[in-house]
Amino acid sequence: MSKNLEQKIMSQIKTGKIKLRSKYIFLAEKLGLNSALVLTVILAVLFFSLVLFYIRATDNLEYLSFGKDGLLAFLESFPYLLVVSFILFLFLAGFIITKTNWSYKKPFKYFAVSLIVFVLIVGTVVAWTDISERIEEQAFGNHALGKFFRPFINRGIESRNRGMTGKIYEIDSDYLILETPRGFEKISLLKLLCPDKSINCQDQFEIGQFIIAVGKREDNIFIADKIQIASEERFPPMIRRGIHRQFSPFLNNYLFDNHSTNTLPLPLHLLNFDEPTNKCLAQCFQDKIHPRECFEKCVE
Amino acid sequence: MKTSKLTDEQLVKIIREKDKELYSEIIKRYQTKLSHYLKKFIYDSDELEDVLQMVFIKSYRNLYGFDIHKKFSSWIYRIAHNEAINHLKKNSKGQISLEEVEYKIIDEKINLHEEIDRNLLKEKIDKLLTNVNLKYREPLILFYFEQKSYQEISDILRIPKSTVGTFIKRGKEILLNLCQKI
Numbered sequence: 440m441s442k443n444l445e446q447k448i449m450s451q452i453k454t455g456k457i458k459l460r461s462k463y464i465f466l467a468e469k470l471g472l473n474s475a476l477v478l479t480v481i482l483a484v485l486f487f488s489l490v491l492f493y494i495r496a497t498d499n500l501e502y503l504s505f506g507k508d509g510l511l512a513f514l515e516s517f518p519y520l521l522v523v524s525f526i527l528f529l530f531l532a533g534f535i536i537t538k539t540n541w542s543y544k545k546p547f548k549y550f551a552v553s554l555i556v557f558v559l560i561v562g563t564v565v566a567w568t569d570i571s572e573r574i575e576e577q578a579f580g581n582h583a584l585g586k587f588f589r590p591f592i593n594r595g596i597e598s599r600n601r602g603m604t605g606k607i608y609e610i611d612s613d614y615l616i617l618e619t620p621r622g623f624e625k626i627s628l629l630k631l632l633c634p635d636k637s638i639n640c641q642d643q644f645e646i647g648q649f650i651i652a653v654g655k656r657e658d659n660i661f662i663a664d665k666i667q668i669a670s671e672e673r674f675p676p677m678i679r680r681g682i683h684r685q686f687s688p689f690l691n692n693y694l695f696d697n698h699s700t701n702t703l704p705l706p707l708h709l710l711n712f713d714e715p716t717n718k719c720l721a722q723c724f725q726d727k728i729h730p731r732e733c734f735e736k737c738v739e
Numbered sequence: 740m741k742t743s744k745l746t747d748e749q750l751v752k753i754i755r756e757k758d759k760e761l762y763s764e765i766i767k768r769y770q771t772k773l774s775h776y777l778k779k780f781i782y783d784s785d786e787l788e789d790v791l792q793m794v795f796i797k798s799y800r801n802l803y804g805f806d807i808h809k810k811f812s813s814w815i816y817r818i819a820h821n822e823a824i825n826h827l828k829k830n831s832k833g834q835i836s837l838e839e840v841e842y843k844i845i846d847e848k849i850n851l852h853e854e855i856d857r858n859l860l861k862e863k864i865d866k867l868l869t870n871v872n873l874k875y876r877e878p879l880i881l882f883y884f885e886q887k888s889y890q891e892i893s894d895i896l897r898i899p900k901s902t903v904g905t906f907i908k909r910g911k912e913i914l915l916n917l918c919q920k921i
Contacts, residue, residue: 444766444791444792444795445763445766447792448762448792448795449762451796452762452799453760457796457799459755459799459800459802460800460801461803462755462803464803465801465803465804543893543898543899544893546899546901546902
């Protein structure tokens with residue numbers, strides 16, 4: 440058998456039937472694996488930092504200050520997609536480690552623990568730099584990289600059914616008009632539970648105040664059960680920046696001055712009311728009437 | 740230059756860069772060793788030859804994948820191990836047949852004779868070893884019959900060095916338990 444086997448293999452080598460695989464294939468495999476590992480670890484770090492950033496910069500945790508009334512709003516605004524993506528990248532990094540040439544030298548649990556500790560520490564550090572804020576800025580801008588992150592970040596400023604945050608633009612006896620990252624929104628005070636029964640609930644509000652509310656959305660109106668007034672420092676920065684992005688083009692115009700002759704048309708996408716109200720407001724703005732008067736006229 | 744004086748790693752470097760025909764020297768060096776190793780998993784001699792041929796072909800094709808700063812023998816044993824596992828997945832019938840020298844190893848190093856009569860051991864040990872789970876059987880075979888070090892076994896089986904020791908210890912315990920049941 441011995442001579443025979445040697446001859447069989449060598450004749451196949453000599454005739455070129457069996458060829459050496461190119462060294463570049465092995466190089467590419469090695470580089471590909473290492474690059475994939477580095478990339479997934481970076482993404483795991485980045486997504487963990489974004490989870491922390493999201494929790495710090497959005498209304499998510501604020502709802503817990505309402506106690507059990509804020510639980511649904513907290514769960515609704517939780518960054519599930521970010522957390523799931525972070526876990527997936529962590530698992531992927533672990534899986535790639537098992538495919539490397541060196542991973543067998545130590546039990547996998549050492550690599551798993553090291554990986555988790557590394558990602559958590561670096562992710563926490565990154566969360567306190569301005570990287571996450573830049574990603575947010577790009578996500579809401581027109582950058583290509585930002586578009587990738589938009590689905591993950593956008594949840595921070597999306598409309599919620601159980602919670603609402605915004606800046607008071609207009610106060611009426613039974614409703615507030617809020618500036619939110621999505622535009623103007625109406626918040627009904629009809630079911631508001633006032634801790635202090637001696638005063639009218641709406642008397643505690645002032646134009647320009649930041650509020651956080653829990654309640655229930657019915658069509659285009661948010662019916663508040665409880666409202667907290669937040670200082671500008673406490674108010675979730677991502678929501679504050681969202682409001683600024685939406686309303687900044689009008690900051691020096693009629694939205695905030697009483698009557699200005701130099702008015703910009705108010706974009707209709709900022710109106711989140713029912714259809715007749717939206718139409719009425721659009722017409723009113725076209726007539727260059729001050730928005731506050733328009734709200735008084737059109738919002739019921 | 741005498742090829743017999745070259746280390747495996749030096750030989751691989753020359754095969755890759757200059758002279759492919761020197762691969763015959765690799766075959767000469769490893770044919771008996773690998774055949775001996777594979778016999779512990781593949782019981783049919785024709786199948787054994789097929790698997791052995793596949794090991795040498797795969798080893799040749801992937802020579803550039805070998806890091807010449809590492810040990811070639813561990814690398815080619817790794818390929819043989821993979822091929823043996825693939826073979827066992829398709830065909831698990833049969834029984835190990837040990838050689839005389841291996842009975843001696845079992846007798847002297849594994850110390851089973853305290854548990855079982857020497858003649859009976861010789862009669863039954865092949866079957867008992869076949870019944871040891873592959874996970875423990877492989878480190879036992881590599882350590883006792885192929886005389887590989889813990890480090891080499893770790894490189895061949897891709898398990899941590901500390902686990903090699905655990906598996907060998909556990910393998911011996913299983914073998915002893917099986918002996919006691921006879």
